[in-house]
Amino acid sequence: MKRSQLIREIIEIIALALVIFLVVRFVVQSYRVDGPSMQPGLVTNEFVMVNKLAYVFQEPERGDVVVFHWPKDVRQDFIKRVIGLPGDTVTIDREHVTVNGKLLTEPYISAPFNQEGQSWQVPAGQYFVMGDNRPVSDDSRSWGFVPKDYMVGKAALVFWPLNTIHTINTYPDVYKDIPKQK
Template structure:
């Protein structure tokens, strides 16, 4: 009987350790990712997703704010290292290809600009473009790869909002990589 208890405790500890280092939940407390994620939705974050492959355009990531690492944000990647992202009032283009972003609540870009994403950094935006706390603002900047916690893959709470998080690969499929 003692052997069984030791096995159960060992298996429980092993499962806890594996889960702790591979997944994490995150509470999206704002409206920045509406309509895809609602206020106070909890998402499951895959913390090992980028250990074996690089982040891709369309991925929704959870990351530490580059200017205040005590804050954690959730945004969508639209620009990879080396990409040229061009913004006008209502459109976004990546490497000369205009995006048709069906997931955006209301197209809006406060500043028209064109930027080249630096090495090992990512251009991230909100799906609710009326909010402006993302890479579109000059003083906000890019997200360094080392600040990415993981890829948001599943909304699991509240239960009536359970769904996999869509990365919209068809939106980004025609972009030429530089």
């Protein structure tokens, strides 16, 4: 093989590797779960793959597990479940969550728990999120809504440790009968 041909092939391989790296970097991101707020579904030190393009072409849906910049300090990222969409009314009492008057039956939570009864109207362009481990989760119940442009992406897959690989369930049946707000 000629030297010029070898150099050309090396440059092509490096360019292809760079393109693949950049595409992957802008499309997916890994996120390390830190803390018990999403137990039992996600536990500390698990790594999830986040689809960063998920909300470019569609809006977040109830049940999606999302990684977002915390509205109180955007240098920190959190992971929670979307409960309320823009326009929704989210109401809680000590043990229940209702969205637009529909009581949620949530099989993914560790324990039903809320500090006190309260109701929120989710503003346009914002989302109401809650952790699955309600007794210890720091979420929209205490600090408010998450703007859509703070969302990093949708958590899709637990990929580490290897013995815990699984897709992240969004439980669409829990949310299917919630009436749309007008």
